Amino acid sequence: MTQLPSPPRRRPLGTSGIEVSGLAWGMWRFTGSPDEGLRLIEAALDSGIDFFDTADIYGFDGSGGFGNAESLLGCIFTENPSLRRRMVLASKGGILPPRPYDSSAAYLTAAIDASLARLGTDRMDLWQIHRPDILTHPHEIAETLHRAVRAGKIRALGVSNFTRPQIEALQAFLELPLASTQPEISALCLNPLENGELDMAMQHRMAVLAWSPLGGGRIADPQSAREQTVAAALDRVAQPQGASRTAAAYSWLMAHPAGIIPIVGTQNPRRIAEAATAYDITWARNDWYDVLVASRGEDLP
Numbered sequence: 001m002t003q004l005p006s007p008p009r010r011r012p013l014g015t016s017g018i019e020v021s022g023l024a025w026g027m028w029r030f031t032g033s034p035d036e037g038l039r040l041i042e043a044a045l046d047s048g049i050d051f052f053d054t055a056d057i058y059g060f061d062g063s064g065g066f067g068n069a070e071s072l073l074g075c076i077f078t079e080n081p082s083l084r085r086r087m088v089l090a091s092k093g094g095i096l097p098p099r100p101y102d103s104s105a106a107y108l109t110a111a112i113d114a115s116l117a118r119l120g121t122d123r124m125d126l127w128q129i130h131r132p133d134i135l136t137h138p139h140e141i142a143e144t145l146h147r148a149v150r151a152g153k154i155r156a157l158g159v160s161n162f163t164r165p166q167i168e169a170l171q172a173f174l175e176l177p178l179a180s181t182q183p184e185i186s187a188l189c190l191n192p193l194e195n196g197e198l199d200m201a202m203q204h205r206m207a208v209l210a211w212s213p214l215g216g217g218r219i220a221d222p223q224s225a226r227e228q229t230v231a232a233a234l235d236r237v238a239q240p241q242g243a244s245r246t247a248a249a250y251s252w253l254m255a256h257p258a259g260i261i262p263i264v265g266t267q268n269p270r271r272i273a274e275a276a277t278a279y280d281i282t283w284a285r286n287d288w289y290d291v292l293v294a295s296r297g298e299d300l301p
Helices: 034-046 068-079 105-119 138-150 164-173 197-204 225-241 245-254 269-280 285-296
Strands: 010-012 019-021 024-026 051-053 088-093 124-129 154-160 180-182 207-210 260-264
Touching: 024 034, 034 068, 034 269, 068 105, 088 105, 105 124, 105 138, 124 138, 124 180, 138 154, 138 164, 154 164, 154 207, 164 197, 197 207, 225 245, 225 285, 245 260, 245 269, 260 269
Parallel strands: 024 051, 024 260, 051 088, 088 124, 124 154, 154 180, 180 207, 207 260
Antiparallel strands: 010 019
């Protein structure tokens, strides 16, 4: 059977000129003490992961904690000044509790400045709009982002959870190309594979950052018949190679030609290290399609 190429350990972040690890580590559950946080960051770095994804909403529990994940990371930077230089740092903004989304010029400007202050850094490598705000014209968003880039606050721009038309509308007003798009995608969530988003990303050389690449934990602990069928298809590849099912789920995404970068969400150092074994898993073309068919629940045309 035809073997697919092994995923590279380093990937370009779109056309930004920034290079990142083929896996990212996400901080949406980043809590605890600075010492505990540092151990997790070091576990990621020791595993070859230097791409770190956070957001201003991370830490919010529905009533409080807005900005807590960024503040914790900023505290760790203060105590370990050299750490910031070892990572590519991404953050997001545009969600404003209790009303959902705000991408107005006033709010995005304030959100970017607030994130920089919490993180204790003068520049973010990648900043993404977390959710699309349908009440703000993309021209207004573009002008806000231009000012932040010109001021040196942001190196590269991206979007998260945007539809393909929303991405194209924003890009039409931007002076520089969007570096990334961040959709939910996994062996259980195929929407970006089927709605043209991955094709658009390849066309425009955008990096694709995959949130919830384990299907919200359902790949590790499948319950429904569909989830169990997908898990079995992943196991048929993972087990002969001495790999875990979760590593196979990451590598299944990484094998796609769009160069998908899964965001690893575990807060367990051992599982962070385990995620890095995804680079070593090889896929036959037929096996890759078997997972797709299992997820779709029907044969390909």
